[in-house]
Amino acid sequence: MTDMVIELDAQGGRHLYEQIYDYVRQEIREGRLSCGERLPSTRSLAEFLQVSRSTVDLAYEQLLSEGYIEARPYKGFFVCRIEGLYDLQRVQEEQKERTEYERPHFRFDFSPNVIEPEGFPLGVWKRIVRETLIDENRELYTRGNPQGDIGLREAICHYLHTSRGVNCLPEQIVLGAGNDYLLLLLEKILGGGRIVALENPTYKRAWQIFGTFAWERVSVPLDESGMRPDKLRESGADLAYVMPSHQFPTGVIMPIGRRMELLRWALEKEGRYLIEDDYDSEFRYRGRPIPSLQASDAAGRVIYIGTFSKALSPAIRISYMVLPGELLAGYRERCGFFSSTVSRVDQAVLNVLIRDGAFERHLNKMRKIYKSRHDCLLECCKRYLKNIRISGENAGLHLILHYHGEKTEEELLRQAADKEVRIYGMSETYIGRLPENWQPALILGYAGLDEDELRAGVRLLSDCI
Amino acid sequence: MTDMVIELDAQGGRHLYEQIYDYVRQEIREGRLSCGERLPSTRSLAEFLQVSRSTVDLAYEQLLSEGYIEARPYKGFFVCRIEGLYDLQRVQEEQKERTEYERPHFRFDFSPNVIEPEGFPLGVWKRIVRETLIDENRELYTRGNPQGDIGLREAICHYLHTSRGVNCLPEQIVLGAGNDYLLLLLEKILGGGRIVALENPTYKRAWQIFGTFAWERVSVPLDESGMRPDKLRESGADLAYVMPSHQFPTGVIMPIGRRMELLRWALEKEGRYLIEDDYDSEFRYRGRPIPSLQASDAAGRVIYIGTFSKALSPAIRISYMVLPGELLAGYRERCGFFSSTVSRVDQAVLNVLIRDGAFERHLNKMRKIYKSRHDCLLECCKRYLKNIRISGENAGLHLILHYHGEKTEEELLRQAADKEVRIYGMSETYIGRLPENWQPALILGYAGLDEDELRAGVRLLSDCI
Numbered sequence: 001m002t003d004m005v006i007e008l009d010a011q012g013g014r015h016l017y018e019q020i021y022d023y024v025r026q027e028i029r030e031g032r033l034s035c036g037e038r039l040p041s042t043r044s045l046a047e048f049l050q051v052s053r054s055t056v057d058l059a060y061e062q063l064l065s066e067g068y069i070e071a072r073p074y075k076g077f078f079v080c081r082i083e084g085l086y087d088l089q090r091v092q093e094e095q096k097e098r099t100e101y102e103r104p105h106f107r108f109d110f111s112p113n114v115i116e117p118e119g120f121p122l123g124v125w126k127r128i129v130r131e132t133l134i135d136e137n138r139e140l141y142t143r144g145n146p147q148g149d150i151g152l153r154e155a156i157c158h159y160l161h162t163s164r165g166v167n168c169l170p171e172q173i174v175l176g177a178g179n180d181y182l183l184l185l186l187e188k189i190l191g192g193g194r195i196v197a198l199e200n201p202t203y204k205r206a207w208q209i210f211g212t213f214a215w216e217r218v219s220v221p222l223d224e225s226g227m228r229p230d231k232l233r234e235s236g237a238d239l240a241y242v243m244p245s246h247q248f249p250t251g252v253i254m255p256i257g258r259r260m261e262l263l264r265w266a267l268e269k270e271g272r273y274l275i276e277d278d279y280d281s282e283f284r285y286r287g288r289p290i291p292s293l294q295a296s297d298a299a300g301r302v303i304y305i306g307t308f309s310k311a312l313s314p315a316i317r318i319s320y321m322v323l324p325g326e327l328l329a330g331y332r333e334r335c336g337f338f339s340s341t342v343s344r345v346d347q348a349v350l351n352v353l354i355r356d357g358a359f360e361r362h363l364n365k366m367r368k369i370y371k372s373r374h375d376c377l378l379e380c381c382k383r384y385l386k387n388i389r390i391s392g393e394n395a396g397l398h399l400i401l402h403y404h405g406e407k408t409e410e411e412l413l414r415q416a417a418d419k420e421v422r423i424y425g426m427s428e429t430y431i432g433r434l435p436e437n438w439q440p441a442l443i444l445g446y447a448g449l450d451e452d453e454l455r456a457g458v459r460l461l462s463d464c465i
Numbered sequence: 466m467t468d469m470v471i472e473l474d475a476q477g478g479r480h481l482y483e484q485i486y487d488y489v490r491q492e493i494r495e496g497r498l499s500c501g502e503r504l505p506s507t508r509s510l511a512e513f514l515q516v517s518r519s520t521v522d523l524a525y526e527q528l529l530s531e532g533y534i535e536a537r538p539y540k541g542f543f544v545c546r547i548e549g550l551y552d553l554q555r556v557q558e559e560q561k562e563r564t565e566y567e568r569p570h571f572r573f574d575f576s577p578n579v580i581e582p583e584g585f586p587l588g589v590w591k592r593i594v595r596e597t598l599i600d601e602n603r604e605l606y607t608r609g610n611p612q613g614d615i616g617l618r619e620a621i622c623h624y625l626h627t628s629r630g631v632n633c634l635p636e637q638i639v640l641g642a643g644n645d646y647l648l649l650l651l652e653k654i655l656g657g658g659r660i661v662a663l664e665n666p667t668y669k670r671a672w673q674i675f676g677t678f679a680w681e682r683v684s685v686p687l688d689e690s691g692m693r694p695d696k697l698r699e700s701g702a703d704l705a706y707v708m709p710s711h712q713f714p715t716g717v718i719m720p721i722g723r724r725m726e727l728l729r730w731a732l733e734k735e736g737r738y739l740i741e742d743d744y745d746s747e748f749r750y751r752g753r754p755i756p757s758l759q760a761s762d763a764a765g766r767v768i769y770i771g772t773f774s775k776a777l778s779p780a781i782r783i784s785y786m787v788l789p790g791e792l793l794a795g796y797r798e799r800c801g802f803f804s805s806t807v808s809r810v811d812q813a814v815l816n817v818l819i820r821d822g823a824f825e826r827h828l829n830k831m832r833k834i835y836k837s838r839h840d841c842l843l844e845c846c847k848r849y850l851k852n853i854r855i856s857g858e859n860a861g862l863h864l865i866l867h868y869h870g871e872k873t874e875e876e877l878l879r880q881a882a883d884k885e886v887r888i889y890g891m892s893e894t895y896i897g898r899l900p901e902n903w904q905p906a907l908i909l910g911y912a913g914l915d916e917d918e919l920r921a922g923v924r925l926l927s928d929c930i
Contacts, residue, residue: 018753062752067690067720082722113608120606126598133591141585143578143779177642177782177806184649188677208802212653214679225532255532257547287527288483314608315809317642337673341642343808344780 004045016051020059028068028079039069039077106422108457112249112398112445116369120313121353121362128349128358137348144344146336148175148320152351156320159354164281165295166304168322174331177317177341179277179307180209185338186303186321187213189331190239190273197237199227201429203248206241206277215239219431222247226254229261240265241275245290248279249400249429249443251392259293266301273324278306282363284395285371300324308350310397311363318342318350370397373446377454381444384462397447400426402439403465409440415464421457469510481516485524493533493544504534504542571887573922577714577863577910581834585778586818586827593817597810609809611801613640613785617816621785624819629746630760631769633787639796642782642806644742644772645674650803651768651786652678654796655704655738662702664692666894668713671706671742680704684896687712691719694726705730706740710755713744714865714894714908716857724758731766738789743771747828749860750836765789773815775862776828783807783815835862838911838919845923846909850930862912865891867904868930874905880929886922 006023008016027033039045042060046053060077063069069077132140147153153170160166176182183206192214198207200219210217218235220227227242240262244254254262266272276293284290294304304322312318323331353359377399381390387405392398403412409425416423426441427434442465446454471488473481492498504510507525511518525542528534534542597605612618618635625631641647648671657679663672665684675682683700685692692707705727709719719727731737741758749755759769769787777783788796818824842864846855852870857863868877874890881888891906892899907930911919 021753058752065718065752066755067718067722067724080720080722082725117603117606120603122598122600122606126595129594129598130591133587133594135587138582138585141582141587141778141780177646177808178804180803181642181646181649181806184646192679205802212799214657253530253532255530255545257532257545259532260547287523287530288486290531313606314804315606317804317806317808334677337670338645339643339779339782341646341782341806343642343782343811346808346811 004040004048006049008049008051015055017055017058017062020045020049020051020056021062024059024063025066025068028082033079035079035081037079038075039079041076105420106417107420108449108453108460109422110398110424110444110446110457111422111448112424112443114445114448115310115314115397116366116447116450117313119362119366119369120315121358124353124358124362125349128352129345132345132348132352140344140348144340144347146338146340147173148340148342149344149347149351152347152354153320155351155354159359160292160304160306160320160322163289164278164306165291166322167295168304172323172325172328174321174323175340175342175347176319176321177343178309179279179305179319180205181341182305182319182321183209185331185335186275187215188334189323189327194239195235195237196239196241196275197227197232197235198241198431199243199247200431201249201426202241202431203243203277203279204429207431210241217431221435222250222252224252225258226252227258227262229258229265232262232265238269238272239275240273241277242293243277243279244293245278245281246284246396248396249392249398249426251396251398251400253290253395254293256296259296262293263297263299263301267299273301273303273327275303276305278304280310280396281306282311283367283370283397285367285374286394290395294322297324300326303327311359311366312350316346316350318346370447373449373451373454374399376451377444377446377458380455380458384458385465386462388465398443398445401442401444401465403441404439405465407440407464409442412440412442412465416461419460419463421460423461469505469513471514473514473516480520482520482523482527485510485514485516485521486527489524489528490531490533493547498544500544500546502544503540504544506541570885571882572885573914573918573925574887575863575889575909575911575922576887576913577889577908579910579913580775580779580862581831581912581915582778584827584831584834585780586823589818589823589827590814593814593823594810597813597817602813605809605813609805609812611803611805612636612638613805613807614809614812614816617812617819618785620816620819624824625757625769625771625785625787628754629743629771630756631787632760633769637788637790637793639786639788640805640807640812641784641786642808643774644744644770644784645670646806647770647784647786648674650796650800651740652680653799654788654792659704660700660702661704661706661740662692662697662700663706663896664708664712665896666714666891667706667896668708668742668744669894672896675706682896686900687715687717689717690723691717692723692727694723694730697727697730703734703737704740705738706742707758708742708744709758710743710746711749711861713861714857714863714891716861716863716865718755718860719758721761724761727758728762728764728766732764738766738768738792740768740770743769745775745861746771747776748832748835748862750832750839751859755860759787762789765791768792776824776831777815781811781815783811835912838914838916839864841916842909842911842919842923845920849923849927851927853930863908863910866907866909866930868906869904870930872905872929874907877905877907877930881926884925884928886925888926 008019042053042056046056070080071077153173157170194215196210196215197218197220199222218237220231220235266274278292294302307319387403389402390399392400409427413425424443426443473484507518507521511521535545536542618638622635659680661675661680662683662685664687683702685696685700731739743757759767772784852868854867855864857865874892878890889908891908
């Protein structure tokens with residue numbers, strides 16, 4: 001038995017028992033105390049170190065808990081057999097650089113996927129948060145319903161009915177922290193081995209997400225009414241992911257006739273569903289909102305997904321999925337044990353925001369702002385840019401510029417980037433080969449830039465387009 | 466061409482164009498205007514109805530957008546061919562009753578999965594929220610990094626290093642809205658066809674969640690040091706999900722020797738990983754915290770998962786996963802496009818909470834409260850209950866009562882329920898058959914009940930145990 005010459009520091013911040021524990025642990029890890037060796041008894045070590053016996057007891061107990069030593073009755077404490085104990089002067093070989101999704105600098109970014117951050121209704125949100133974070137609401141700090149709070153689901157149910165014609169009960173609504181998460185749940189609900197059809201071109205992130213599923217993906221071409229039912233049939237798909245009210249990126253609105261055709265397709269075989277992504281339906285600047293596809297679905301074949309990311313902020317992670325009644329049992333069985341991903345405080349605040357009308361007022365305000373930006377961008381493009389035809393107006397948060405000049409899409413993007421303007425090529429929204437007779441086209445989002453910026457950005461673009 | 470006798474209500478809240486749109490749409494949907502029929506010209510209808518022409522234009526435009534009518538150049542507007550248009554006097558057949566995860570009433574619920582809701586540091590959280598929701602932080606309302614905000618990841622990185630010995634860089638941390646979500650991501654990162662081994666008994670929800678994966682599950686028995694490596698080898702698993710610092714439900718602390726054995730198992734074959742769920746490691750009432758398994762892993766074989774649900778509140782949906790460097794490329798490729806599920810405001814608030822020391826102070830306070838409850842429950846059980854042996858003390862938020870009387874576990878649970886006391890049977894945490902010589906055992910959580918409630922609850926139990 002070795003002597004334990006431990007230099008104890010009674011003044012330091014560390015407990016004496018911790019210092020003893022550290023010393024012995026280090027001796028074992030570095031092989032100076034080896035397997036089977038007996039440790040001094042707690043009494044003798046306490047005397048030797050001039051500390052109380054309970055201090056040594058505590059140190060030994062910790063070593064016991066962690067498995068460095070073992071107690072043999074009537075015999076004392078012994079170092080355990082620990083194979084392969086290597087000390088970890090861990091060198092962090094991983095690249096230290098922060099690649100971290102950084103992008104080159106642009107003065108004007110016409111991204112179709114951002115919204116105006118100044119638009120977030122901070123004042124009213126803050127007021128409701130203040131009213132929500134009170135002692136009377138302690139219930140909020142418990143786990144909550146996996147589908148989301150029933151109060152908020154009721155508010156969303158009513159909102160969807162009046163604004164989007166969606167017919168559902170709060171029981172059919174599942175809240176989640178973003179559409180991506182809800183799609184992950186959907187994979188579990190619908191099970192593996194599915195074939196999902198997406199419009200071509202489409203929202204590329206949905207394509208990527210489905211790519212992580214135990215599903216097959218197929219792309220189905222669009223015509224001027226949306227996804228082609230003949231090609232959908234040929235594809236062998238049993239699920240179709242569509243954006244009927246404002247297709248991304250084309251802006252195509254699916255007419256009622258095509259909607260009925262797709263619903264008929266879904267009804268032809270057991271287990272077929274349409275996944276309706278109603279991603280930016282709040283923003284339409286002429287006439288009434290286009291009703292949802294779910295509103296025309298009497299047979300429970302539409303899974304409806306929407307989000308508050310565009311209407312409120314992508315930072316508030318709340319999306320909703322409306323499941324057909326038929327899928328509810330499957331949801332409860334296969335996903336009912338997943339904890340909700342949505343912050344309960346955010347749920348409570350959003351509930352009040354919708355119920356007291358502040359959400360509707362916020363939407364009206366943003367619609368006005370985005371309509372002005374839409375009009376401004378449209379006018380600037382018509383005025384300053386050559387060789388273009390514009391489509392996808394009057395709704396959403398972006399325009400499409402069809403280009404019939406001599407440059408390639410890549411050249412246009414690069415020349416814009418040289419001017420520190422970021423625009424987006426529509427070819428990137430296609431799956432696989434581009435259509436025959438493809439002409440370059442550009443996607444210009446206007447939600448993240450104010451009118452001065454839009455004007456300045458388009459003027460810079462006029463040098464290359 | 467039929468006459469359009471539309472009764473317009475100029476006083477009502479609805480726009481005139483909407484009333485015209487509604488009328489025509491309804492005529493089409495109910496078959497009174499049929500496919501191919503020509504509509505009156507906008508001029509003649511405007512004259513007939515005594516409204517401005519732009520009102521009719523707007524109504525027709527909406528009908529065009531939604532695909533009810535089509536415009537034929539030089540000829541006018543015609544009703545579209547819409548097959549299968551059925552009107553939807555949708556009867557909501559779904560059960561109206563709100564099953565909604567309701568539970569029978571209990572006066573005292575010894576759930577091991579709840580924490581003290583009064584413990585949430587509402588005052589300081591509120592203050593930080595107030596300081597965070599300000600105009601200068603507008604950047605917060607944009608999308609944010611998919612892995613979580615770098616500031617918070619740095620704070621967590623430092624916290625994990627000092628409190629749990631975890632060695633990592635902020636780049637290795639992925640934040641998510643709960644452990645369940647992080648496990649979903651992990652399925653995508655590690656790919657299908659895996660075999661995951663869980664301790665038996667285990668945390669049943671993890672077992673259920675893995676059950677939704679394209680993985681196989683196996684259960685591996687525990688001994689007094691944790692998961693048995695011989696049985697793990699036999700199982701053919703390439704992943705092992707373990708809780709080394711405080712196994713649920715047994716409370717077993719995996720000694721350093723066993724940890725090394727498991728790490729060796731992981732190193733024997735390419736692609737093997739240990740998933741360490743460090744679910745309640747903050748709560749240990751004697752000695753120092755047990756270091757994490759990740760702290761002993763020099764080779765990058767441990768995927769470390771932890772949560773703020775127990776320490777702060779299950780309502781704040783923030784968990785973290787530390788990926789070995791080797792898995793980062795796979796994460797970025799297969800999951801880098803998934804939007805973060807965590808509210809950015811919550812991330813910002815938690816970041817401040819950790820950095821200014823309030824989180825540590827909160828933990829110390831809760832540790833004190835839970836230690837008192839632990840001591841109180843322990844004492845009451847020893848005093849009032851018969852035929853029991855207690856295990857799993859000094860850490861976590863629950864105790865195990867091994868029962869060696871004559872009743873079955875089911876009888877004990879039922880008799881407790883008759884007294885309106887909810888206790889939990891340990892047999893439910895087993896996968897498959899119970900071990901030979903199984904004796905009933907009960908799980909009693911103490912985090913959700915104060916000392917008076919614990920005392921009263923145990924007294925009620927003393928009638929049946």
